Amino acid sequence: MLIIKNLHASVNDTKILKGINLEIKAGEVHAIMGPNGSGKSTLSSVIAGNGVYDVDSGDIILENESILEMAPEERAHKGIFMSFQYPVEIPGVSTINFIKTAINEKRKAQGLEDLPAKNMLQLIKEKSELLEMDRKFLSRSLNQGFSGGEKKRNEIFQMAMLDPKLAILDETDSGLDIDALKIVANGVNKLKNENNAVLVITHYQRLLDYIVPDFVHVLKDGKIIKSGGKELALELEAKGYDWVK
C-alpha cells in the first residue's frame, strides 16, 4: 500500500530524515519507535504533506502513485489520515461541522454527492459511541478547551468517520491516562481490517500493549536502524534505545 524509498527530508536546511525505506502492506500494523529528535514526527508530517518540510530526495508511493507532489488535502482524499500529536484548537468551528465538511470534501473529490444528513447523523452516532464520546463535545468548538485525552479521542473519532486506508498515529498515547488509552486503542483495533493499515509512531512501548504491531522499526538519527516483530518493542523497553547500535 505505502512504499517509502530512500527518503531524505529537511527543515530550514537541517537534514532530519536521512534515507528512510519502509513498506507497509494492507492489513498490517507497523510501529516506529525512537528517542526524541530521531525524526519520528517529521516522518509522519512528510507523509501527510506538511509544507514546512522539504523533501530532498526519495519518494513516497501510495498504491502505485507518487504522492510527493500532492497537496495535503489530496493525500487525505487518497486515504491518508494523521492523528496529530498536538491537535489544533479551532475556535468558532464545531467538531460536528468540521467533520461534516471534511467528509463532504472527500466525497466531492471522489465525484460523489454530499452525504445525506440522515446517514451523516447515523455515522456520527455510531462512531462517537465506539469512542465512548460525550455527544456534547461534538457541538463544541473543535478541540477548544479539551483536555489532552479528549483531543486524542476526538482525533480517533475523526479517523473513524473518515475511514482512511492508512492511519498514522503520531504519539497518540501522549497525554492519555490508561482508561482513555484503552478506549482509543480499542477504537483503532475495531477500525482495523485487511484493507487498511496503521502506522503507530511512539516513544514508549505502552500503546503497543493495546495496538499490537506486526512490525516494529527503530528510528535513530533519521534512519531506520533495526526492524523486527512485536517482541522488539519489549526488548527496547527493557534495554533502552542505546542498546540498538
Place this chain on the structure above:
Amino acid sequence: MKLKDKLATSFFELENKGILDLESNVHEIRSKAFADFEAKGFPTKRDEEWKYTSLKSVLNEDYTIFPKGENAVELKDVKKYFIHEIDSYKIVFIDGVYSSFLSETTHEGIDICLMSSALKKPKYKIIIDHYFNTIANKEESITSLNTAFSNQGAYIHIPKNKVVPKPIQVLHFSTKNKENLFLQPRNLIVVDENSHVQIIERHQSLSDNVVLTNSVTEIFANKRAIVDYYKIQNDQNNASLIDQTFVQQKDNSIVSVNTYSFGGKLTRNHLEFNQIGEHIDSNLNGITIIGNKQHVDNHTTVFHNEPNCESHELYKGIYSDSSTGVFNGKVIVAKKAQKTNAFQQNNNILLGEKATINTKPQLEIFADDVKCSHGCTIGQLDESALFYMQQRGIPEKSAKGLLLYAFCNDAVDKIKIPELKSRISKLIASKLDVKLGF
C-alpha cells in the same frame, strides 16, 4: 465652488427657505454649530483624531447638498436591503428625502417618526429641548456640520415600560442621481425607563454614483432601558460614510452598538458612550471585512464616570489587498468610577501584502479598584490550523475561508435578532467566499 463655500450658501438657503422654525432653540443650536464648523473647517490629518483617516479624496468631489430631482424607488429594487423576513417598523429615506411609501411609522404609544417633524411640532418640544444636541461632540467640526443641517432623520421616542414589539429599520438609499450627493441624516433616539428597543440602520447606494453621508445619532437610554443597535455598512465602492453615534446611559441600562463594515470607499465610525449612573453595561462590537483600497476607521470612547459599571468591546478585522483599517479605543475611568470592569479586544488579520491596520488602545484610568483589560492582535492565518484542516481533506481555499469565518464568529454571536444574525453570517460568508451550512 469649494465644498465649504457651497455648504455656507446651502446653510443660508436652509435658514431662509422658511421650512425651519426660526424661533425655536434649535435655530440657535444650528447657527452656533455652523459658526463652529466654519471656524474649524473639515478635519485634516493634522488632527490627532484623524491622523490615519484622510477625508481629502472624498471632500474633493463636487457635491450637491439639496438634490433637486426626485427619484422613485420601487420596493422590489430595495427589498433585499431590508431584513424583510421579519415584521418591522421602517423609516426610509431616498436621496435624503423621507419616503412615506416605503416607510412604516407609528405614534401609537411610541413615537417612531421623522426628525423633521419632531424639530418643528410643538408636541415634541419638551423632548427636543431636553435631549437634542446635548451629547453630540461639540469639538468635532464634522459633527457640528451635521448639527447645522439637522432636519432629516429618524426620531424615536419610547416612553417608559414599553417593549417595542418589533425591530425598527432605518434605511437611507441614494439613487442614480445626476449629481454627487452629500447627505446629512440626524437621528434622535430616547428610550425611557424599563423600555426595550432594537434598531437596524443601513446606508445603501443603489448606483455607482459618488455619495458622502455625514450621519449623527444621539441615543439616550434611561434607567433600566435596553437598546440594541445594529449598523450594516456594505455600501458601493463610491459611497463613503462618516458615522457618529453618541450614547448616554443611566443606571442599570444596557446598550449595545454593533457595527458591520463590509463595504464602501471610506467609513469612519465614531462611537461615544457616556455612563452617568451605576450598574450600566455598554457593549461595542464590530466586524470589518474589506479589500481593494477600502478604508474603515473605528474610533470608540467609553467614559466610565460612576462606580460599578461595565463595558465590553470586541472588534474584529480582516483586511485584504491594499485596504486600510484604524482602531482607536479609548476607555476613560474617572477617579470616582471604582469597581469598573472594562474589557477591550481588537483582533486583526492582514491578508493583503499591502493591507495595513493602525490600532491604538488608549486606557486612561484614574480609579484604583478596577478591572480593565485590553488586547490587540495583528496576524496572518494560523499555518498549523490550516495544515490540520487540509490533512482532514479540506482544500486550502476553503480551509482559509472557514478559519476567517470562525475568526468573526464570537462577534456574530452577539446579534440578538436571529434573521439579522443569519443575514450577517451570509454576508460574511460571501465576503470570504465560504460555503455556508457552517
